[in-house]
Amino acid sequence: xxxxxxxxxxxxxxxxxxxxxxxxxxxxxxxxxxxxxxxxxxxxxxxxxxxxxxxxxxxxxxxxxxxxxxxxxxxxxxxxxxxxx
Numbered sequence: 001x002x003x004x005x006x007x008x009x010x011x012x013x014x015x016x017x018x019x020x021x022x023x024x025x026x027x028x029x030x031x032x033x034x035x036x037x038x039x040x041x042x043x044x045x046x047x048x049x050x051x052x053x054x055x056x057x058x059x060x061x062x063x064x065x066x067x068x069x070x071x072x073x074x075x076x077x078x079x080x081x082x083x084x085x
Contacts, residue, residue, distance in 0.1 A: 003079045005072060012049075012064060016075060017057040018083040025054035038082040045074055 004017040023036070029050045034040045042051050042058070047066025052059040060075055062068065 002084075003076045005076060008059065010061070013059055013061045014068060014072065015057055015059045016079055018079050019056055020083045021056060022053045022058055022083070025052070027052045038078055041078045042075055045071055045078075047071055048075075 004019075006015045006017065008015055027050060028034050028039050028043060030043050030048065032043070034043065039051055039053070042048055042060060047062045048060055048071060049063050050061045052061070058079060060071065062071055
């Protein structure tokens, strides 16, 4: 399944539905030990502040000055490489 990207009411958070179990619920912040390569890769993206995950989706929160235009394509690529069928 392709990752589905959806806005949230918070302009600094976006939901990425991957269609596969991601674990959780849990929240990880930049600099935290994640225990999961996909989470570490997301947190390493410039502008990503935190990652919330549960069920079959991940919500990424960015810093206010960061742009979704640069984060979304990379986050989608990371999630598809780890969770695509």
